[in-house]
Amino acid sequence: MCGIVGCASREHPVPGLLVESLKRLEYRGYDSAGIAVLENGELQTVREVGKIKNLEAAVGGRNLQGRTGIGHTRWATHGKPSERNAHPHRNRDGSLVVVHNGIIENYLELKHGLQATGSVFTSDTDTEVIAHLIDAHYQGDLLTAVQASLKRLEGSYAIAVIHRAEPDVVVGARQDSPLVVGLGEGRNWVASDVSALLPWTRRVVYLEDGEVVVVRSSEVRIFDRGGRVVQREPETITWSAERTEKGGYPHFMLKEIHEQPSTVSDSLLGRLAGDDYRVVLDGLGLDDEELRALTRIGIVACGTSWHAGHVGKFFLEQFARLPVEVDYASESVFREPVMGQKDLMIAISQSGETADTRAALRRAQDLFGAHTLAVCNVPGSSMAREAQGLVLTHAGPEIGVASTKAFMGQLVALLLVAVRIGQARGTISRDTIRELVSGLRRLPHDLERVLKTAAKVQEIAEVWQGARDFLYLGRGVNYPIALEGALKLKEISYIHAEGYPAGEMKHGPIALIDENMPILAIATRGRTYATIAGNVEEAKARGGRIIAVVNPGDDRVARMADHVIEVPEVAEALSPMVNVVPLQLLAYWIAVKRGTDVDQPRNLAKTVTVQ
Numbered sequence: 001m002c003g004i005v006g007c008a009s010r011e012h013p014v015p016g017l018l019v020e021s022l023k024r025l026e027y028r029g030y031d032s033a034g035i036a037v038l039e040n041g042e043l044q045t046v047r048e049v050g051k052i053k054n055l056e057a058a059v060g061g062r063n064l065q066g067r068t069g070i071g072h073t074r075w076a077t078h079g080k081p082s083e084r085n086a087h088p089h090r091n092r093d094g095s096l097v098v099v100h101n102g103i104i105e106n107y108l109e110l111k112h113g114l115q116a117t118g119s120v121f122t123s124d125t126d127t128e129v130i131a132h133l134i135d136a137h138y139q140g141d142l143l144t145a146v147q148a149s150l151k152r153l154e155g156s157y158a159i160a161v162i163h164r165a166e167p168d169v170v171v172g173a174r175q176d177s178p179l180v181v182g183l184g185e186g187r188n189w190v191a192s193d194v195s196a197l198l199p200w201t202r203r204v205v206y207l208e209d210g211e212v213v214v215v216r217s218s219e220v221r222i223f224d225r226g227g228r229v230v231q232r233e234p235e236t237i238t239w240s241a242e243r244t245e246k247g248g249y250p251h252f253m254l255k256e257i258h259e260q261p262s263t264v265s266d267s268l269l270g271r272l273a274g275d276d277y278r279v280v281l282d283g284l285g286l287d288d289e290e291l292r293a294l295t296r297i298g299i300v301a302c303g304t305s306w307h308a309g310h311v312g313k314f315f316l317e318q319f320a321r322l323p324v325e326v327d328y329a330s331e332s333v334f335r336e337p338v339m340g341q342k343d344l345m346i347a348i349s350q351s352g353e354t355a356d357t358r359a360a361l362r363r364a365q366d367l368f369g370a371h372t373l374a375v376c377n378v379p380g381s382s383m384a385r386e387a388q389g390l391v392l393t394h395a396g397p398e399i400g401v402a403s404t405k406a407f408m409g410q411l412v413a414l415l416l417v418a419v420r421i422g423q424a425r426g427t428i429s430r431d432t433i434r435e436l437v438s439g440l441r442r443l444p445h446d447l448e449r450v451l452k453t454a455a456k457v458q459e460i461a462e463v464w465q466g467a468r469d470f471l472y473l474g475r476g477v478n479y480p481i482a483l484e485g486a487l488k489l490k491e492i493s494y495i496h497a498e499g500y501p502a503g504e505m506k507h508g509p510i511a512l513i514d515e516n517m518p519i520l521a522i523a524t525r526g527r528t529y530a531t532i533a534g535n536v537e538e539a540k541a542r543g544g545r546i547i548a549v550v551n552p553g554d555d556r557v558a559r560m561a562d563h564v565i566e567v568p569e570v571a572e573a574l575s576p577m578v579n580v581v582p583l584q585l586l587a588y589w590i591a592v593k594r595g596t597d598v599d600q601p602r603n604l605a606k607t608v609t610v611q
C-alpha cells in the first residue's frame with residue numbers, strides 16, 4: 001500500500017534516482033505518483049495521476065537538479081486517485097512536504113483542530129494533516145518538529161519529510177508500516193522496502209516501530225521513541241538488482257511463474273540432510289522438546305497465503321499429527337481464538353507486512369503467549385523480525401502483484417515445517433520422510449516439465465478468454481489449489497471465478513452449470529481421484545465444459561474432458577506444487593488475451609499495510 005522513498009545526495013541530482021526507486025515500489029500501488037526535490041532553496045513538486053511512467057515523463061520535462069528529495073507511489077485510501085490527492089503533500093506556505101504510507105486514524109479530529117488555527121487543506125487525504133502538524137511544531141528544526149507531531153498521530157505510518165530551510169536532510173519515521181534505511185557512498189536513503197534500494201546499495205538498516213531517522217548525504221542518525229540515539233549494525237541484502245527486472249519476459253508474472261523450479265531448489269538449500277531421512281530447519285525457534293510439547297497449531301494469513309495455509313493444514317495434520325486451525329487473519333483478530341503457551345501460531349505472508357496477519361501474529365504472541373513462527377519471503381520484514389521463529393521462503397523479490405513463486409515457496413516451507421515437527425514428535429516414518437525428500441529433490445525438474453504445458457494452456461485460454469464465469473474444483477490437498485486458481489483468474493483477468501471442494505458442487509453450485517460454464521477440475525491421481533472423477537461426470541452430464549488437470553495415462557477423467565492438461569505424477573503431498581502451475585499459466589494467458597494489466601491489476605496492491 002503506497003511506496004515511499006527519500007534520498008539525500010552530496011553530488012548527484014536525485015529526481016532520476018527517486019523515479020527509478022518508485023518504479024521498483026510501483027507494485028505497492030499505482031493510482032498516482034509524485035516527487036518533491038529541494039532546488040535552490042525552493043521545493044519543486046511533480047505529481048501525476050496513474051503509473052510511474054506518467055511521472056517519469058513529467059519529471060523528464062523539468063530538468064530538475066535537486067540533491068535532496070522524496071517520492072511516493074499511491075494506493076488510494078482517503079480520496080480518489082487525482083492530482084490533488086497525489087503525494088507529496090505540503091503545508092500552508094509550501095515550506096515542507098511529506099510522503100506517507102499508512103492510515104492516520106484520528107486525521108479528522110486533527111484536521112478540524114488545524115483548520116481552526118488557520119491551516120487550509122487542499123486534498124482529501126489523511127496525509128495532509130501530517131504536513132500541517134509538522135508545520136505547527138516547526139521552530140527551525142525538522143527533527144524536533146517531526147518528533148513532536150508523531151505524538152499526536154494515531155494509526156499507521158511510514159513517512160519521509162523535507163523542509164526548504166534544511167538542505168541535505170530527509171526525516172523519516174515508522175509506526176506499523178515498513179521503512180528501511182539505505183546506506184551508500186555520498187548518499188543515503190529511506191524507502192518502504194529494499195527493492196527500491198537495490199540499484200544503489202545493499203547495506204540497509206531496518207527501522208523499528210516508533211523510531212525516527214535523520215538521513216543526510218554523509219550520515220544517518222536513528223532515534224527511538226524517547227529521542228535517544230539508536231546504534232544498529234547495517235545488514236547486507238543478498239538479493240540482486242537483476243531479480244527485480246523482467247529479464248526478457250513480457251511480464252513479471254510470467255517470469256516469476258518460470259522461476260518456480262529455482263524457488264524450490266533455493267528453498268531446499270541446506271534444509272535436507274544428506275541421508276535423505278531428515279529435514280533440518282534452522283530458525284524454527286523451538287527445540288525438539290518444545291515441538292513434542294505442542295498441543296495445537298493455528299495458521300493466520302490472507303489471500304493466496306491463506307490458501308497456502310490450507311495446504312499446510314493438510315501437511316501438518318498428516319505428518320505432525322496436531323490439530324490445525326486456519327484463519328483469515330482479518331477475521332481472527334475479531335474473535336477470541338483458543339490459544340495458549342503450548343500452541344504454535346504460524347503467520348504466512350509473502351511480504352511480511354500485511355497488517356491483518358501482523359496483528360494476528362502479535363496477538364497470539366502477546367495476548368495468548370503462544371509460540372509464533374513467520375513463514376515469510378522478505379528477510380527483514382516486520383513479521384520476519386517480530387515472530388519468535390522464521391522460515392524464509394527464498395523465492396526472491398516477487399514484483400507481479402498476483403503471487404505465484406512466493407506461493408510455491410510457502411508450500412515447500414510448510415511441508416518442511418510439518419516434516420520437521422513430525423520428526424521431533426515421532427509421527428512420521430523414515431520411509432515417508434525419504435519419499436517426500438526425494439520427491440522434493442525431483443520437484444524442480446517436475447516443475448520444468450509442467451512449464452512445458454504452456455502452449456496447451458494458451459490454446460485453452462484462447463477458447464475461454466470470453467467466459468463470464470469459471471468454476472475450479474479440487475479435493476483434499478488440492479482443494480486449496482482450486483481456490484488459488486480461481487483467485488489468480490479473477491484478480492488479473494477480472495473474470496468471476498469460484499473455487500469449490502468438488503464434493504460440495506452438488507450441494508448448490510451445480511445449478512450454475514451449463515454449456516457456457518468452463519469447469520477446471522484438478523484430477524491427478526491420489527486418494528481423491530475416484531471421487532473427483534465422479535464429480536466431473538456429474539458436471540459433464542449437465543453440459544459443463546471440462547478442463548482437466550490429470551496425470552499421464554489417465555483414461556477416465558481425460559475421456560470426459562474438453563481440454564486436458566497433463567502434469568507429471570508426484571507424491572500426493574507434492575501434487576499442489578505441480579498442479580498450481582497450469583492454473584497460474586491459464587490465468588496469465590487469459591489475462592494477456594483480454595488485454596488487462598497483468599502485473600498491476602486494477603484496485604490491487606501487493607503489500608496491504610492497512611487493516
Ligand code: F6R
Pocket residue numbers: 302303304305306348349350351352353354357401402403404487488491606607608
Ligand atoms: C494474490 C495475492 C494476495 C496476497 C495477500 C497476502 O495473488 O498476492 O492475495 O496473498 O494480500 O499478502 P502477503 O502474503 O504479503 O501477506
